[in-house]
Amino acid sequence: MAATPAESPLPEKTDVDLEAAEAEVARLTERILALRDEYYGGNASTVSDADYDAMVRRLDELERAHPGLQKQDSPTQTVGGRAQTTLFAPVTHAERMLSLDNVFSEEELAEWAAKVVRDAGSHTVRFLSELKIDGLAINLRYEHGVLVTAATRGDGVVGEDVTQNVLLMGTIPERLAGHDHPPLVEVRGEIFFPVAAFDELNARQLAAGERVFANPRNAASGSLRQKVENKSVEKVRLVRERIAGLRMLVHGIGAWPVAELERATGATTQSEVYEVLRGWGLPISAHFRVFDRLEEVAGYVREYGGNRASVEHQIDGIVVKVDDLGLHEELGATSRAPRWATAYKYPPEEVNTKLLDIVVSVGRTGRATPFAVMQKVEVAGSEVRQATLHNQQVVKAKGVLIGDTVVLRKAGDVIPEVLGPVIELRDGSEREFVMPEDCPECGTRLRPAKEGDIDLRCPNARSCPAQVRGRVEHIASRGALDIEMLGEVSAAALTQPFEPAEPPLATEAGLFDLTVDDILPIRVVVRDPETGLPRQNADGTPRLMTPFQRTVKKEVVPSARAVGMLRNLEDAKTKPLWRFLVGLSIRHVGPVAARALADHFGSLDAIRAASREELAAVEGVGGIIADALLEWFQVDWHVEIVERWSAAGVRFSTPGHAGPGAAAAAGGVLAGITVVATGSLEGFSREGAQEAILAAGGKAASTVSKKTDFVVAGPGAGSKLGKAEALGVRIIDAAQFAVLLEHGPGALDGGAVGPADGGAGEQTAG
């Protein structure tokens, strides 16, 4: 759909040329493609290579002369049948790459199997079991047996092009072996870094003074994402070497209808498909097995559970698939995973490590949180050195002492959690953690917010550096003003003293008054990300860095970060009122309450002038939030924030708002409808989807409940989708969502309304 060039009126005679050229382009394109199919189809070519090349050259010439005629899929854009691809360009998979449902116990596995057997009716079900590789999912697109693109999984619909790097691996065939390849087939598999090669790589990195990789998975991901251009010859050699160390194992196909697959290859089972793939020269795991009985599958699961280290790659769990392809079709898939396969996930790995210390940190709300500092250790695929301990009661309850060997795991495979001490390994040197009485950052006596609270807080909200830093970070965060170039590092730099000066920001009141002169001289201590300790120069003085200046020809000028941040701040002044409300860190006022207040009152002045009753009358605001607002405005330095921001040009009002009580335009196609969006939705950003729901008069909730009318689920949807299914809430996709926004819920009818039983009628893959 390239736009027709309409900028300059063409002389008339060119129209004739253009017509002739267009005809010739079409003729050449067709001929070249036909010849290419012939060639890659394995047949003898009917023209000489020279003639073929001449045709391609002529086509190229014409396309250059008339750029409007060039099609995306033109043969000139492809080489030897493979598109000239750009590293990391988006690639749409021909068939959606689904994920797998998980089971976490043999019971759940048995439940899954029982359901499959039940749904299979009279068919005999055999199970194929294979190792679940902890690597990167990759989709290889072969057309007529020629590799066209290799792409990462991405969100399942669109991935990133990594063809160039995959080809460097050397083990992925550019041309499939054998004959009679389908016009299009996608081969799915996993790219990984063999554990042994990984250890070698890290040893080399260490010797070279380079950073080491946390785990094989990251190393694989990092290697595949290397760009070769603009690198020295030496670097390029290293990159190639690393990529050459990657391996791939394939475990499935896509975009080739089963009926055609069976006709072409005779394969009727997944295991036979593996033989076909092996015949094509693709790497297949040696560890898969086919079983008749579930008990055997469970045995397989146990066997590898005890020997996870015995295989060349990291094992995530076991994938169990129904072997019969006919059953795949019959069982189908939900919107995110096939019903004919499931992944048995091994329980989260638990490891022992040393508890070196318990340190207390203070967040933006002043809450003092103790966290464990441990000997760095690898758990479930990443390295961990810290874990929260929530509060002193939790520390006591877990019974851990500083110096203990502790058991660590990752809850939900993500959040590190200290389970408890290994008491037998105590030697008497351990000591108990004592909650500090004073704020570790500013020395103010800690105290509970109210009588009986377990959490201790630093009451020095105005000038505790930790809290000021936290609030500045919060103001800039995505949920508030979304100031891109003001992140963790800049927030810290702005709020910390640097010798010999005071910090540019004593509180957030001065945020919009910052000038280049204020920030240019800022110097911050460089800390080692590993230890958190200041880095030192050779002479023992702490190493300093100046984030907001750079030196050009011996002249000190503002850095890109400085210029960008100040411009971002300037631009932020016009952001909507509710974002400023969120940024003020008023207790209980998050994005939802802030929006309600902004819609109702239209300006901060109106909110400030409102009584407790008037505030509490706003939907979603009750007495407690009303009190929190009133109390907030009682504090002098809070008022100063508002005044100084106003003076700097912040409006604190919604233009055109009629004033207090003005009801937001009711009506709209989604009036009274609650919608929850989850996963990535084509055509919408996460926030964009919420905005669209609100704009249509609907309610955008963040959690699924009985009151939810619709859940819009895209690829990557997590637990919310499951919850929606459980509650029988109607699930729609991005396309239906667009219809919903445009025409309202009535337009979606024709499908099932209300509780859908078990999600019948979902489209199946393929």
Place this chain on the structure above:
DNA sequence: CACCCTCGAGTTCA
């Protein structure tokens, strides 16, 4: 009084 919902914190890696 029983849900249902929002807030806030923590973590890790690309």
Place this chain on the structure above:
DNA sequence: CTCGAGGGTG
């Protein structure tokens, strides 16, 4: 993304 805490609503 997940959880716990605590507020709001019916």
